[in-house]
Amino acid sequence: MNVELDALHKKVTNDRAAAYCYIVETVESQAGTFQQTGSGPNFQGDWITLCTCKRRMRTFMGPGAWKGKWLAGFTTSGVGRGRNFLVYLMRVSHGFESHLDLWFSGVLPAETREAKAADLDRLGDIYRPRDERADRFDPDSYVRPCTGHVHAPAVWHEDVNYTGCSGRRAALLIGDPQYSFLWDHPMIYSAFKVYRGQKKVRLDDLLPQLKRGEAL
Numbered sequence: 001m002n003v004e005l006d007a008l009h010k011k012v013t014n015d016r017a018a019a020y021c022y023i024v025e026t027v028e029s030q031a032g033t034f035q036q037t038g039s040g041p042n043f044q045g046d047w048i049t050l051c052t053c054k055r056r057m058r059t060f061m062g063p064g065a066w067k068g069k070w071l072a073g074f075t076t077s078g079v080g081r082g083r084n085f086l087v088y089l090m091r092v093s094h095g096f097e098s099h100l101d102l103w104f105s106g107v108l109p110a111e112t113r114e115a116k117a118a119d120l121d122r123l124g125d126i127y128r129p130r131d132e133r134a135d136r137f138d139p140d141s142y143v144r145p146c147t148g149h150v151h152a153p154a155v156w157h158e159d160v161n162y163t164g165c166s167g168r169r170a171a172l173l174i175g176d177p178q179y180s181f182l183w184d185h186p187m188i189y190s191a192f193k194v195y196r197g198q199k200k201v202r203l204d205d206l207l208p209q210l211k212r213g214e215a216l
């Protein structure tokens with residue numbers, strides 16, 4: 001949490017894997033502190049996951065191919081007063097094709113899974129299967145999200161059943177806890193402009209373009 005830029009360089013130096021940089025539209029600034037008002041990326045339960053938003057980007061590769069890739073989420077320039085500040089950075093440790101696969105995988109601790117459950121929290125990004133043998137891509141196979149959930153009443157169906165590039169499903173991505181970083185203050189910004197969509201760069205090319213920020 002709130003790692004300084006020098007410490008970040010030391011932690012992830014010499015990593016040449018691809019990094020996908022994009023805007024987290026749902027992050028707002030409240031009294032200079034970043035607040036996530038959407039479900040994805042999800043920061044609950046001490047793990048970072050991306051299982052609802054950026055669906056099309058998550059179809060660029062199959063679930064297994066995402067392992068080792070990086071995701072870098074930035075604020076809008078409006079939130080950053082003209083700059084795109086880094087909100088989170090994570091290296092993907094696992095990718096899953098469905099919420100059912102993720103739920104029963106055992107990768108997430110039980111308490112983390114419950115913290116991210118969409119039927120319990122309005123920002124939850126994992127849907128609870130009704131049965132282990134259910135149809136993985138049928139929304140009726142899952143417990144409906146709770147009242148007031150940010151993707152209710154209908155958008156959540158696409159979280160469960162979405163196809164994009166080359167007919168691939170949107171992979172559900174889990175960050176490696178050892179290489180997951182989160183900032184709730186404007187500490188690090190991008191020297192290049194981050195626009196809608198995503199920008200693919202190598203991590204070792206991204207790091208030199210990250211600069212120390214200042215309070216908003």
